[in-house]
Amino acid sequence: MTQGPVPVDAMGALVEALKRLPGVGAKSAQRMAYHLLQHDRPAAQQIAHALQTAVAQVRHCARCHTFTEQPVCTTCLDPSRDARQLCVVETPADQAALERTGSYRGLYFVLMGRLSPLDGIGAHAIGLPELIERVWDGEGAGSGVAVEEVIVATNFNAEGEVTAHVIAEALKPRGIRVTRLARGVPVGSELEYVDLGTIAHALSERR
Amino acid sequence: MTQGPVPVDAMGALVEALKRLPGVGAKSAQRMAYHLLQHDRPAAQQIAHALQTAVAQVRHCARCHTFTEQPVCTTCLDPSRDARQLCVVETPADQAALERTGSYRGLYFVLMGRLSPLDGIGAHAIGLPELIERVWDGEGAGSGVAVEEVIVATNFNAEGEVTAHVIAEALKPRGIRVTRLARGVPVGSELEYVDLGTIAHALSERR
Numbered sequence: 001m002t003q004g005p006v007p008v009d010a011m012g013a014l015v016e017a018l019k020r021l022p023g024v025g026a027k028s029a030q031r032m033a034y035h036l037l038q039h040d041r042p043a044a045q046q047i048a049h050a051l052q053t054a055v056a057q058v059r060h061c062a063r064c065h066t067f068t069e070q071p072v073c074t075t076c077l078d079p080s081r082d083a084r085q086l087c088v089v090e091t092p093a094d095q096a097a098l099e100r101t102g103s104y105r106g107l108y109f110v111l112m113g114r115l116s117p118l119d120g121i122g123a124h125a126i127g128l129p130e131l132i133e134r135v136w137d138g139e140g141a142g143s144g145v146a147v148e149e150v151i152v153a154t155n156f157n158a159e160g161e162v163t164a165h166v167i168a169e170a171l172k173p174r175g176i177r178v179t180r181l182a183r184g185v186p187v188g189s190e191l192e193y194v195d196l197g198t199i200a201h202a203l204s205e206r207r
Numbered sequence: 208m209t210q211g212p213v214p215v216d217a218m219g220a221l222v223e224a225l226k227r228l229p230g231v232g233a234k235s236a237q238r239m240a241y242h243l244l245q246h247d248r249p250a251a252q253q254i255a256h257a258l259q260t261a262v263a264q265v266r267h268c269a270r271c272h273t274f275t276e277q278p279v280c281t282t283c284l285d286p287s288r289d290a291r292q293l294c295v296v297e298t299p300a301d302q303a304a305l306e307r308t309g310s311y312r313g314l315y316f317v318l319m320g321r322l323s324p325l326d327g328i329g330a331h332a333i334g335l336p337e338l339i340e341r342v343w344d345g346e347g348a349g350s351g352v353a354v355e356e357v358i359v360a361t362n363f364n365a366e367g368e369v370t371a372h373v374i375a376e377a378l379k380p381r382g383i384r385v386t387r388l389a390r391g392v393p394v395g396s397e398l399e400y401v402d403l404g405t406i407a408h409a410l411s412e413r414r
Contacts, residue, residue, distance in 0.1 A: 010261040011274050017257035020250035022242045028230065030300060031214040035229045036258070037265050037274060038319055043227035044258045050224035054217040054240070055248050067218050067244060093237060186311055207285075 011037070012074065037185055057148065063134065065127050066092050066110040075108060079092060082106045083145035088167060089153045090114050108153070109134060114154055115163040123166070149177040157184060218244070244396035270341065271336050273317040274298050282315060289313045293342065294375060296360045297321050297367065305360060313358070316341060322360055322370040330373065339377055356384040363390060 011033060018029035036044040060066065061073035068074075075081065086107025089095045095108050111126040123129065133148045152167055154160035168178045184193050186203040194202075218240060225236035243251040243359040264350045268280035269272065277279075282288065290311025296302045318333040330336065359374055361367035370384050375385045392401050 010264045010276055014257040014261040017250070017254040022233065023238070030231070032228050033261070034298065034300065035262060039261050042226065043224070044262050046227065048218070048255040048258040048262075050221040051243070051251045054221040054244060055251050057217045058244050059325070069217055091241060093241065101387065106363040127234050186219065192376075 014022070058114070061110075064108045064110055065112055066095060066108065080105070084148040085151060086147045086149070087151040087153050088131065090163070091153060094153065107151075112162070113153070114159045116159050123207075126163070128167070128170065131167065135171055135176055136174055139185060147176065149179060152178060152180050156181075249280060268317075268321070270317055271317055272337070273302060273314045273315065274330075287312070291355040292358060293354045293356070294358040294360050295338065297370070298360060301360065301362075318361070319371070321366045322373060323366050335372070335374070335377065338374065342378055342383055343381055354383065359385060359387050364386075 005184045008012060014025070014033045014037075015029045017186075018024055018032050019026060021029075023136055024032070029074050036047075057069045059069070061068045061076055062071050063076040064073060066073055066075070082105050085104075085105060086109055087095075087098060087106055089098065089112065090113065092109050095110055098104050098108075107152065108129050109130075111128075113121055113126045115126060116122060135150060150167070150171055152164040152169075154163045164180055168180075171178050183198065185191065185198060191199065218369045221240045221244075222233070222236045225231055225239050226233060227338055228236075231239070243254075246293040250337050255317055264276045265274050266276070266365055268275045268283055271280060271283070272384055289312050293316055294302075294305060294311060294312075295316045295318065296305065297320065298319050299317055302317055305311050305315075316334075316338050318335075318338075320333045322328060322330065324336060342357060357374070359371040360376075371387055375387075378385050390405065390412060391403060392398065398406065
C-alpha cells in the first residue's frame, strides 16, 4: 500500500525497507527516506555500502560468539588475557561496557541473547551447549588453559536472572566456580532515591 | 573512535553509517546494527538495495519538483487534473495528505522545504524562481492551460507562514489569485480544548 499520491516505486520500496529497522515506524521511515534523498544522498550510499560490507564480512567468533571478521576474535586471541576467567554476557554491547571499566582481563562468552522460552529462544539459541563445552573441555578452546571461574554478567531483569540461573545450574556440578556481578547501590547515588529491591539486595549481600 | 572492545571494522563502520539517519544516535545505531546482523540479515540486504535503487532512480519532477522516477511525475501528466489550480506544499508528505482528502483535483508545486534564512535556505533552495516562472509563463509548464489560482498550503508555523507570505507577495502583482488554506477549529474538536490562537483565527475568519 502506497500512501503517496504518486506511486513512486523506488521511494515506496525504500520506506518499506527502512520500516524493518528496529524502532522505526511508517512516519520515521518516510522522514528518513525523504531526508536521505533530498538532503544527504552520500549518506544513503554510505549506509548501503556499510550494510553490504557488514553482511558479507561480519560473522561470529568461533570461541566466544561475539561479532568479528576473523574466525576467532582479537580478544580471544590476545595472549595477555587471563584464560582462567570467563565472563558470560548477553550482547557485544554488554561486553563493551565491561571492557570500558578496564578492570577485567579475562575472556568472554557472548550469548548473543538471553533465555526467553515465550519468544522461542531456548538454550541452543544462546549457545549454552557450546558454553558448557567451552568450559568443560579443560583446554579453554585451544588456549591450553582450563577455565576456573565463570562470571555470569547477564542483565538483572527477569530473563537475565533466569539465564544466569540456568548457566549456574549447568556448570556447578563440574566443580566450576560460578559467580554473578554484585547487586547493590550504584556508585554516586543517595539511599533515599534508590529503589527498595536494590537496597534489600545491598543489605543481604553486605560485606 | 570505536567503543567496542574488539575494533570490528565492518561493524563499527555500519554503526557510524546508521548514525547519519535523522533521529538516530549512537545507542540506536548500535541497536540497529546488532539487530540486523544478529536477527535479520535479509532486512539489511533489502535496505541496502532499496537505498541504492532510490539514489540511482529517484529524481525531481521537472514541473512540480516532487520525487519521481520519470522526467515529469504522473500527477503532472494526468489530463484529468485541473491545471488552472496550483497547490504549493512544502513536502511530498504534505502533498500525500492533501491527496488523501480526495477533495483537490488541481496540480501541485512541491517546494521540498520552506524558507529558513537562518539555516541558509533561501528562495532559490525552495525553487521560488521556478514557481514564479511556472505560474507566469501562461502555459502551465506545457499543459497549455494558464494557472488562475495558487493555493498556498505551507505549514501553519513561523517558517511556513513566512514562506506563504513571500510567495503571495511575489505572485499577487501579476493578478494571480493567491489563497491560503483556512485556519480554524479542527473537525471533531471541542472549543474548550482548542488553543486560543486557533479560536481567535476562527472568529476573525468566520463565514
